[in-house]
Amino acid sequence: MTYSKGGRCLPSFTALATILGLALAPLVAATPAGAQDRTSVKIGYAVSKTGANAGGAAITTIPNYRLWLHDVEKNGGLELPDGSKLPIELVEYDDRSSAEEVVRAVERLAGQDQVDFILPPWGTGFNLAVAPLFDRYGYPQLAVSSVTDKAPQFVQRWPRSFWFLGGGSDYTGALASLLSAQVEAGTINNKVAMVSVADGFGIDLVSAARPAMAEAGMDVVLDRTYPVGTNDFTTLLNEAAASGADTFVSFSYPPDTFALTEQAQVADYNPKVLYLGVGAGFPPYGRKLGDKAEGIMTLGGIDAKNAQNMAYRERHKEVTGEYPDLWGSVITYASLQMLQEAIRRVGLDREAVSAELSGGTFQTVLGETKLQDNRLRDLWLVGQWQDGQLVGVAPADRPGASEVILPRQPWK
Amino acid sequence: MRTVIGFALAGVVLAGLAVAPLYLGPYGTGLLIGMTGYVTLASAWAMFSGPTRFVSLATVAFFGIGAYTMAVLYESLPYPLVLAVAALVGLVVALVVGLSTLRLAGVYFVIFTFGLAELVRQLVTWYEVNVTGTLGRYLFVSFGSEVIYWQLLGLCAATFLIAWVIGRSRIGLALKVIGDDEVVAVHCGISTARVKLALFAVSSVIITLVGAIQAPRWTYIEPLIVFNPTVSFLTLIMALLGGAGRLWGPLVGAVPLFLLFEWLSANFPDHYSIILGLLFMAIVFVLPKGVLEFAETGLRRLRRRPPQDGSATVAGKEVEG
Numbered sequence: 001m002t003y004s005k006g007g008r009c010l011p012s013f014t015a016l017a018t019i020l021g022l023a024l025a026p027l028v029a030a031t032p033a034g035a036q037d038r039t040s041v042k043i044g045y046a047v048s049k050t051g052a053n054a055g056g057a058a059i060t061t062i063p064n065y066r067l068w069l070h071d072v073e074k075n076g077g078l079e080l081p082d083g084s085k086l087p088i089e090l091v092e093y094d095d096r097s098s099a100e101e102v103v104r105a106v107e108r109l110a111g112q113d114q115v116d117f118i119l120p121p122w123g124t125g126f127n128l129a130v131a132p133l134f135d136r137y138g139y140p141q142l143a144v145s146s147v148t149d150k151a152p153q154f155v156q157r158w159p160r161s162f163w164f165l166g167g168g169s170d171y172t173g174a175l176a177s178l179l180s181a182q183v184e185a186g187t188i189n190n191k192v193a194m195v196s197v198a199d200g201f202g203i204d205l206v207s208a209a210r211p212a213m214a215e216a217g218m219d220v221v222l223d224r225t226y227p228v229g230t231n232d233f234t235t236l237l238n239e240a241a242a243s244g245a246d247t248f249v250s251f252s253y254p255p256d257t258f259a260l261t262e263q264a265q266v267a268d269y270n271p272k273v274l275y276l277g278v279g280a281g282f283p284p285y286g287r288k289l290g291d292k293a294e295g296i297m298t299l300g301g302i303d304a305k306n307a308q309n310m311a312y313r314e315r316h317k318e319v320t321g322e323y324p325d326l327w328g329s330v331i332t333y334a335s336l337q338m339l340q341e342a343i344r345r346v347g348l349d350r351e352a353v354s355a356e357l358s359g360g361t362f363q364t365v366l367g368e369t370k371l372q373d374n375r376l377r378d379l380w381l382v383g384q385w386q387d388g389q390l391v392g393v394a395p396a397d398r399p400g401a402s403e404v405i406l407p408r409q410p411w412k
Numbered sequence: 413m414r415t416v417i418g419f420a421l422a423g424v425v426l427a428g429l430a431v432a433p434l435y436l437g438p439y440g441t442g443l444l445i446g447m448t449g450y451v452t453l454a455s456a457w458a459m460f461s462g463p464t465r466f467v468s469l470a471t472v473a474f475f476g477i478g479a480y481t482m483a484v485l486y487e488s489l490p491y492p493l494v495l496a497v498a499a500l501v502g503l504v505v506a507l508v509v510g511l512s513t514l515r516l517a518g519v520y521f522v523i524f525t526f527g528l529a530e531l532v533r534q535l536v537t538w539y540e541v542n543v544t545g546t547l548g549r550y551l552f553v554s555f556g557s558e559v560i561y562w563q564l565l566g567l568c569a570a571t572f573l574i575a576w577v578i579g580r581s582r583i584g585l586a587l588k589v590i591g592d593d594e595v596v597a598v599h600c601g602i603s604t605a606r607v608k609l610a611l612f613a614v615s616s617v618i619i620t621l622v623g624a625i626q627a628p629r630w631t632y633i634e635p636l637i638v639f640n641p642t643v644s645f646l647t648l649i650m651a652l653l654g655g656a657g658r659l660w661g662p663l664v665g666a667v668p669l670f671l672l673f674e675w676l677s678a679n680f681p682d683h684y685s686i687i688l689g690l691l692f693m694a695i696v697f698v699l700p701k702g703v704l705e706f707a708e709t710g711l712r713r714l715r716r717r718p719p720q721d722g723s724a725t726v727a728g729k730e731v732e733g
Contacts, residue, residue, distance in 0.1 A: 049681070049682065050684075050685060052636060092681065093677065093678070093681050094677065094681040094682065094684065096642075096677070096684065096685075097640075098640055098642060099629075099630040099632075099637040099638075099640075100446065100626070100629065100630070101677065103442065103629050103630060104439075104442045104443070104446060104674075105677075107438050107439045107441075107442040108439050108442075108678060110438065110439070111437040111438045111439030111440070111442075112437070112439045124548070124632070125548060125630075125632045125634055125636075125637055126632075128550070128630075128631045128632035129629075129630045129631050129632055129637075131631060132631055133438075136438075137438075150550070157552070198537055198538075198541045198547070199537075199547060199636070200547050200548050200634055200636075203540070203541055203545070203546060203547040203548075204546070204547070204548075207545050207546060225541055225542075227534070227537075
C-alpha cells in the first residue's frame with residue numbers, strides 16, 4: 001500500500017497515477033465497517049438473470065428463491081435457536097451467464113457484502129466455478145441445479161458442499177432398468193433409438209446411458225448427437241422410426257424437446273416408449289399437450305399424493321404466477337427449507353449449519369429429507385405423464401411411486 | 413532521461429500493484445485480476461488493431477484456446493510447460509489464421525474474426541463430443557487467486573514492454589505507414605503482409621496466455637463458458653475508449669470501464685445491459701478516437717492560444733474523466 005501511495009504523490013506521469021488511484025480508491029473506501037448489532041440476516045446470491053443460462057435459472061432457481069424469501073418474510077423472519085426472528089436482508093446479483101462474473105460476484109458477496117449465507121447459482125458449471133470459493137470462505141453450498149456423477153469426489157474436496165440432483169448415471173440407470181423390465185414383460189422390444197444434444201447435459205447423460213443400456217441388455221440401434229440450436233428433427237425422427245426401436249430416448253434441452261414433440265406428431269411417429277429431456281417436465285408442456293402428453297416420460301416427477309408438495313405447488317403458483325417445473329424446483333425449495341431449519345436449530349454459525357445439513361433430518365416439501373454423504377439420494381429418476389400429472393415411476397420401490405403405464409398411446 | 417524516470421515510475425507502480433493483494437481482501441484481488449486481465453487483453457488487442465486499423469473480434473477465440481489448453485494439460489504437464497504449450501498453440505493458430513486472412517480488406521476481416529471464435533468453439537465441442545465423450549473439464553489447481561493475479565500482472569507488464577519496444581523499432585515505423593496508407597507502405601518497400609502477420613501473432617499469443625492464466629478461476633471449463641463473445645466486445649470497446657493507437661490508451665480505457673462495469677453490476681444488476689449499450693453508443697459518438705486523443709487535442713487547442721495558466725491541469729482532469 002505504501003508503494004502505491006508514494007506513486008500517487010508524485011506529480012508527473014499523471015495518467016498512470018490517476019489510474020492507479022482510481023483503481024484502488026473504491027477498494028480502500030469499501031473496507032467493511034466492523035461488527036454491528038445484528039438486526040437482520042444477510043443472504044446473497046448471484047444467478048443468471050440474463051444471458052444463455054437465464055432460461056433455466058428463471059424456471060428452477062429464481063422463482064423458488066423468491067418464494068422462499070416471501071415465505072420467510074410472512075413467517076416474520078428467520079427463526080434462531082433462542083426463538084427470536086430476524087428479517088432477511090437480500091443481496092442479489094446477475095452473473096450474466098459469465099463464469100468470471102459469477103466468481104467475482106461470489107467474492108463480492110463473501111468479501112465485500114459479508115453476507116451470512118450464499119445461495120448457489122444455476123447450472124453445473126457455475127456451481128463448480130464457485131465451489132472453491134464457498135469452501136474457502138466456509139459457506140455451505142446447497143448445489144441443486146447441477147447433475148453430476150462426480151458429486152462424491154466433490155464432497156471430499158469441498159466438505160461443505162451439498163449435491164441435490166444426482167448424477168447422469170442415476171437417471172440413465174433407472175431408465176435402463178425400467179426398460180429392461182418392460183422387455184421382460186413382453187411390452188416392448190429391446191431396441192433403443194437415442195439422440196442427445198451436444199452440450200454439457202446431453203453429453204453427460206448419453207455417456208452414462210451407453211453403458212447402462214448395455215448392462216440392462218438393451219440394444220442401442222441409433223445413437224446420434226445434434227448441435228445446440230437444431231430445430232429440424234425430421235431426419236432424426238425418420239431414422240429412429242426406421243430403426244425398428246420401440247423406445248425413443250432424447251437427452252434434449254427445452255427448445256429441442258418442444259420441437260421433437262411437435263415434429264413427432266407431424267410425422268405420426270409413435271414409439272411405445274417416448275422419453276424426452278429437459279422441458280417435458282415443465283407444467284405448460286403438459287397443459288399444452290393435454291391428453292397427448294399421457295405416457296410421455298422424462299427426468300424427475302413428483303408424488304402426487306404428497307400433500308405438502310401439492311400445497312407447495314399451489315403456493316408457487318400464487319406467489320410467482322406459474323406452477324413450478326416437475327423436477328428441480330421442489331428440490332430447490334426443499335434445500336432452502338433445510339437451510340432455514342438448520343439455522344433455527346443451530347444459529348448462524350456456518351460451520352454448525354453445515355454439520356446440521358449434513359447429519360440432520362428435515363421435514364420439507366419433499367417429506368422427510370435426509371442427506372447421505374452430503375447428497376440427496378431420494379430422487380424421482382423417471383417420471384411419466386399420467387392424468388395430467390408428471391408422476392414419479394422410478395425408483396419403483398420408493399414410497400409414493402406410481403406404476404408405469406406402457407405402451408404409450410399413439411398421438412390422436 | 414524521461415525514459416529512465418518513466419521506467420522507474422512504472423516499476424514503482426508495478427511493485428505497488430504486486431503487493432496490493434496482501435492488503436486487499438479476496439474481493440479486491442478478484443477485482444484486480446479482472447482489471448489486469450482486461451488491461452492486458454485491450455493492450456494486446458490494440459498492439460495489432462491500433463496501428464493496422466484491422467478490427468479483430470477474434471479475442472475470445474484465442475482466450476478460449478488458452479483456457480482450454482490449460483484445462484486439458486494441467487494434470488499431465490508441469491505448469492510452466494502448459495503455459496508454453498498454450499502460447500505455442502495460440503501462435504500456430506494465429507499464423508494459420510493470419511496467413512489466410514490478413515490480405516482481406518477491413519470489413520471482411522472483422523466478419524471472419526467474429527466467425528473464428530464460433531468456429532473454434534464448434535470444433536472444440538465436436539472434438540469433445542465425438543472423441544473424448546465428455547463436455548466440460550475439471551481444473552483443480554493448488555494455488556490461490558493471488559498467484560493468478562501475479563502472473564497476469566507480469567504478463568501485463570511484459571505486454572507494455574513489448575508494445576513500447578515495437579513502437580520504437582523499425583517494425584513500429586512500418587506499422588505507422590501501413591496504418592496511414594497501405595498503398596504508400598507497399599510502394600516504400602514494406603512487406604505489409606509480413607509485418608501485419610508478426611503483430612497479429614504476438615498479440616494473439618498474449619491473449620492466449622491471458623486465457624490460460626485465468627482459466628483456473630473457473631474450476632469447470634466448457635466451450636460455452638470460455639468462448640463467451642462478450643470478452644471480444646468488451647476488449648474492443650475498452651481499447652477504443654482509451655485510444656487504440658497509443659501505448660497507454662487501452663489502459664486508460666480498460667481501468668475506468670472495468671470499474672464502471674463492476675459498479676453497475678453491483679448496484680444496477682437489472683439494468684446493466686441497457687446502460688452498457690447506451691455507453692457503447694456514447695463512446696463511439698463522443699470519443700471516436702479515444703480519451704487520450706481527445707485530451708491531447710484539447711491540450712493543443714489550449715496551447716495554441718496565448719499562454720493561460722493551468723492548461724496542464726485541465727488536460728489532467730480530462731484524462732481522469
